[in-house]
Amino acid sequence: MKFRLPLALLTLALAACAPLKPQPPAEKRYAAAELLALQPGALSWPAASTEGERARREAAVAGIRARIALPPGPGRDAALPALFEAVAQYNAEADAARPLLLDALPTLGGRDPEFQRALLTAAHTLYPAESAPLLWPLLPQLTASKPFAIAAYTLLQAAPGAAPRLLALVPQQFPAWADDPRLTALMQRLQPSPLAPPPLAELLAAPLRPGFPAIVSLQRPGRQQMGLALVRGADGRFVREASGRLFASPQLALARSGLPGILTNGNTPQGLFTIVGAGTATNPNIGPTPYLHSKLPIEATPAEFEHVDATGAADWTQALYESYLPPSWAGWPPFKEAWLAGRAGRDELLVHGNTLNPAYYAGASYFPGAPQQGCLISSEDWDPATGRLLASGQLRLAQAYAAQARPDLAGYLIVVELPGDGPVRPGEAEAAVAAAGR
Incomplete structure (x- = not known):
């Protein structure tokens, strides 16, 4: 089946990133219990079905050709x-x-x-x-x-x-x-630093602020490979599966642009974020699976970053950002990319799922990942006939985090680069956690 839309409508739809009808529902916020109760089968996205995806791509390609002409x-x-x-x-x-x-x-x-x-x-x-x-x-x-x-x-x-x-x-x-x-x-x-990165174990064991869970996203420099997301509980211990295996969920921190994280639509910056809840997005490339709402320094106020109710709090300073980190990492310039990105005005870098067809990027080193505009992205499988969600790395990650969190889902996100080649492997993550004694 082919869809023909007037050029003016195509141009408007592409410019606004508008999804196929039906329009997405208004954004919903989730408490931890609601997130934990959610099942993949309860979520659907018609534009992720074979027919819906084909129609969307045909409209997009028609719009591209019309603009070129x-x-x-x-x-x-x-x-x-x-x-x-x-x-x-x-x-x-x-x-x-x-x-x-x-x-x-x-x-x-x-x-x-x-x-x-x-x-x-x-x-x-x-x-x-x-x-x-x-x-x-x-x-x-x-x-x-x-x-x-x-x-x-x-x-x-x-x-x-x-x-x-x-x-x-x-x-x-x-x-x-x-x-x-x-x-x-x-x-x-x-002028790259001549110093070697600090011991990863010190960062993985760092309390950040005691009593809050954290997601730790291990990524390769350059972000051209899939990373792994781990979950550390409020007690400082990393979450494990029922089998005893470390929970480790594939995650991509690459933007389509491949630009550094300091820049608009660049890769996810390396460093520390805060997590302030979960919600559904209206962006059609993200879809209905709840995202975790992560915020950079500056984007979040100091009080919001620390998860306290406060008025008249002190302004952001680099020293305040560094106070969350162990001394060795506070002095490591690459880990301040998140701080610089916040100062530069980056925002809305969420932890979310994906409705884009990974086949667009077949053959890429990060396949089956599908890069977008700088967020942390987990792969999802959608029923080709109905667009119903079959399996979701994002929902699995969000629920593993929610099980460790307060009702408001407050916590932290660490994005850190792990030297090496190829996708980050579970064995590397297990070794890093073991070295941290966590």
């Missing part, structure tokens, strides 16, 4: 951000869209920073090698730190030898770079 001018320019977002999400028509991006890059100096951000993100995501020669002359024209940083990371991706030139350019173009979290993170990338 627009004549040069303001109308096509306005359509470019949504065009490249759809190309990346559906892994479709990348070759046909490439000339539009390469034609637009030299004009970005006169554009507003948000337009610059969108197209430079497309360059990083889809065409880094082809874009790199066009970015060097563009860099001096990028006066806002966010687009400048995206262009710099794209150059590093295309040519790692670009680091010395960029290292000299940043302070020249941005004398006050140390006051900007995006440029601080970029300079750390350009």
Whole structure:
């Protein structure tokens, strides 16, 4: 069955990320008991069925082709951000869209920073090698730190030898770079720490704030492989299955853009988050499975981060963020990425499920993961005939966490990188927990 929609409706639907009808219900918040009582079969998402997914993709690809066919001018320019977002999400028509991006890059100096951000993100995501020669002359024209940083990371991706030139350019173009979290993170990338990471056991045993559970997401540097999410109870012990095996649920912390976590729509930042509850999303790519509501520093107030009722609390400081961490990790710059991301204004990085078809990314190193825009994502299986949920890594993780939590689900989230190759393996997680004595 094929669906034909008017171009105007296609454009509106794609721009708004609107799901197929029926529209999703209004967001619901969950207490721990409600979350624990939820069964996969109670959840369905018609757009995740074979027919619904096909209709959605056909509409998206039709929208991509319609935008590519627009004549040069303001109308096509306005359509470019949504065009490249759809190309990346559906892994479709990348070759046909490439000339539009390469034609637009030299004009970005006169554009507003948000337009610059969108197209430079497309360059990083889809065409880094082809874009790199066009970015060097563009860099001096990028006066806002966010687009400048995206262009710099794209150059590093295309040519790692670009680091010395960029290292000299940043302070020249941005004398006050140390006051900007995006440029601080970029300079750390350009001047990596010579020190080895602190012992992971010290972080896994750290109390954070006593009496609260935590999710620990073990991820590879670069995020191109599936990680594992563990659950640590309020008593500090890691949750185990009935068999005695460590609970470890596959989880992806990669964004489609592959940009660092400091930047909009980049990977999940490494560091410490707070968890402030659970809810259902209205984003059609997330679907109906309850997400865990994680927040970065700054996004959450100090009182909210600490889970206390307080008014007139002190402002956020780096020292306050570091007070949650063992001393060795408080002094480790890469683990402050979450702090810098919060300062840079990132928000709404949730722990959630997935309704996107993983087949869009078949052959990728992270398959069967399906990256989105920087959240922590668990895979889910949907009935191809009905769209009913058959199995959910997200629900399994959320319920393992809820079983350890207060009714309000307050707790913490740790995202930490584990050196190595390939997906994070259960044996690695077991060894790390054993070393922590937990």
